[in-house]
């Protein structure tokens with residue numbers, strides 16, 4: 189049984205502070221977040237925790253917001269109960285529902301059943317929501333797809349349902365890897381292979397479509413490797429960063445021969461579509 193450290197943050201005023209806090213905690217190493225009416229709870233495995241974990245989270249010292257927190261040590265199982273009571277289905281553009289197995293079957297064109305447990309990717313986060321919107325707008329029929337940083341594999345599952353002929357889903361986190369295996373099976377997917385690791389696994393396979401919802405720094409570090417395995421006329425969908433990060437991201441992607449063709453934005457988060 190994994191032990192997690194939970195930080196329950198009470199944030200005032202809520203926005204944009206909660207979004208900024210969540211992004212900074214992500215950079216600091218926290219792996220899952222549950223927003224609530226007071227702020228956000230952030231989770232990190234005890235083995236990854238250290239006493240200086242909040243040292244670089246700058247918003248905590250900002251005079252513009254009041255942010256207080258309590259800390260709790262919890263077992264994974266308790267967290268599961270928490271998300272079950274808090275997880276409501278979401279519908280994207282009237283076409284795609286993301287729901288848990290215990291929710292009723294919806295009448296949207298796409299029905300993704302996700303049991304996220306500790307993995308990011310229920311569609312509730314702005315970045316996942318926008319990546320789903322991008323995928324719904326594009327033709328994935330017969331395409332070979334990479335979902336890097338797959339979380340729950342929600343985007344990989346949608347890619348298969350949109351007609352992709354082969355999908356590789358990769359996540360660096362063991363829990364996400366296992367959860368992605370479960371979710372792909374739960375959705376009767378047959379085209380998805382799940383791997384535990386990062387960009388160092390790439391090189392053998394070339395892709396028509398690359399999806400990466402991770403964060404600014406990892407995308408900047410690993411972009412050249414991603415692009416090195418992109419087929420001509422390929423599409424790249426990127427998220428996990430803010431509007432103000434777009435210049436840094438596009439400077440790198442332009443260097444690598446990609447051009448920006450579509451930008452979605454929600455609560456300051458963005459999701460980009462690029463082509464080579």
Ligand SMILES: C[S@@+](CC[C@H](N)C(=O)[O-])C[C@H]1O[C@@H](n2cnc3c(N)ncnc32)[C@H](O)[C@@H]1O
Pocket residue numbers: 307308309310311315316319336337338339340341342343358359360361364385386387401402403406428
């Ligand atoms: C923001 S979540 C996105 C999850 C899902 N794709 C979605 O859109 O909801 C980012 C995921 O990237 C994974 N990750 C972080 N660093 C990574 C890396 N260097 N390579 C691959 N995956 C990584 C994390 O474990 C996490 O599951």
